[in-house]
Amino acid sequence: MIKRFLLIASSIAxxxxxxxxxxxxxxxxxxxxLTVQNSTSSNILVAAPGGANKTWTFNNLNKSSTxxxxxxxxxxxxxxxNFSGATMAIDNGDSSYTFLKKNSSALALMGNYDIFNGVGTPTLLNWKLLTFPATYNTSFKDTTVFAQDPQAFGFDVDGGGPLPTIDSIRVILNLHTNSLVDGWGSLTTPLGTFSSLRVNHMRTNTLTxxxxxxxxxxxxxxxxxxxxxSTSGDTVYQHFYWTNNSAYGFPLLTYSYNSGNDTATDVSWLSGTPQMDAVKDISNFNKILVYPNPSSQFVALxxxxxxxxxQIQDVTGKTILVKPIHGNTALDVSTWQKGIYMIRATSENGMLSTSKFQKN
Known part of the structure; x- marks a missing residue:
């Protein structure tokens, strides 16, 4: 998960x-x-040089996946x-959500929340991606610490000698970022030609x-x-090409490369014009699932x-039930009057979800 998480994280910089x-x-x-379509490309690319007034041409990108x-x-x-201060989030479409903090001084990746088999797991980071304002030669350095939950270990260091056994271990990943806007010019992809800035990220991951x-x-x-x-450190180099056209809001092109080797890997690119339509999906996202519906005995929420x-109300607005939510629940409605009931659920963050059911 952390690799995918860091790739997503790096794509927002x-x-x-x-x-x-x-x-x-x-x-x-x-x-x-904003809704964006981002595609990966299997084409072999060469990492382009930075500098002022450059022309970058990558018009042979294909779509391996989108x-x-x-x-x-x-x-x-x-x-x-779980992500105090987060102002935005990305719905990745597979029960995975990436949380961001954006203000007038910086953009930061706060972490990721993944749901598997109904259980949500947060990954906390607070990784700075960009400082504002940013222009040619703008740079920053940042260090983020990702601490793994303690794991049982049971390791006898000296094989029965006088040293005590290590009961548990907590691995700590340190992300050291050096960021530099190292180029500006014109970028061409299959999506079009754009005036762009290029950001060069060098990230070193070390373990303690x-x-x-x-x-x-x-x-x-x-x-x-x-x-x-392996504690020597793993260094990742990446280029991000952006345009300040307000109709876009995501890197036009991203790839990784190795120091001393110009071959680009992990290539992804913006393959469609972004649309301002994500808000339309919230009404569906906020729905409470009710089954069976209608019901005469029990309903599961x-x-x-x-x-x-x-909170549940009848058609007259009378409150029938108020109770805390701690995960999904089932209600015995066998003694309730026949009719339509309105369901309102409010999260700890104030997100309102609604639905209704019919009692037979």
Missing amino acids: AYGVSHAQITINESDVASVG DTMKFGAAGWYPGAS AKVQVSGFWIDAPQAFMDSVF QFPFVNGTL
Whole structure:
């Protein structure tokens, strides 16, 4: 999950336009309601040089696969309460949601929330992607720490010797980012020709760890780390090409490359003009699933979030039931009067979901 998460994270990082040098501000980055189509390409590309007034031509990109991503308000989606300060989220379309914080000074990736078999798992980061305003030669450095949940380990360091057994381990991933807007010019893709800024990201991932010994957490000895993990650091280089045309809000082209090797990998590109239509889908997203409906005995309610408050009213507006929500629930309605009942559920973040059912 973390690889996919970091790729998504990396795809949200800078912005630019016109056939002259430009400046990127908060308003130039994707906003609530935007839906984008991003395709991967299997074509072999060469990483282009940076600099001023460049012409970058990548018109031979194909579509190996295409993903649709929808930008919405953070409170629209499950798991928002885990990401304090998040202002937006991306619905990745597979019960996976990426949370962002955008303001006048920076864009940051707050983390990811994935739901599998009905269980939501947050991944917390707070990784800075871009500072505003950004223009040619704008740069920043940032370090983000991702701490894994403790895992049972049970490792005897010296094989029965005097040293105590390591009971548990907590792996810590450190993300060190160096970002530089290293070029501006004209970019051509199958989508068209755009005035662009290019952002060069160098990210080094290093591992550290805490170990629990005799009930105490301590820094893992370096000799232990070297024997269990590769701690030398993994460096990823990436280029992002953006345009400041307000009709777009996502990198026009993204790829990875290796230092000293110009072959581009992990190529993705904006393959369709973004649409401001994500808001239209919220009415469906917010629906409470009710089954069976109608019913004379029991109804099961499935909510689009985990915690909140449930309220049910009859057609006269009389409140029949108020109760806290802690996951999906079933109600015994056998003694209720026949008729139509309105269901309102409010999440901890204030997201309102509605539905109705008929009691026979």
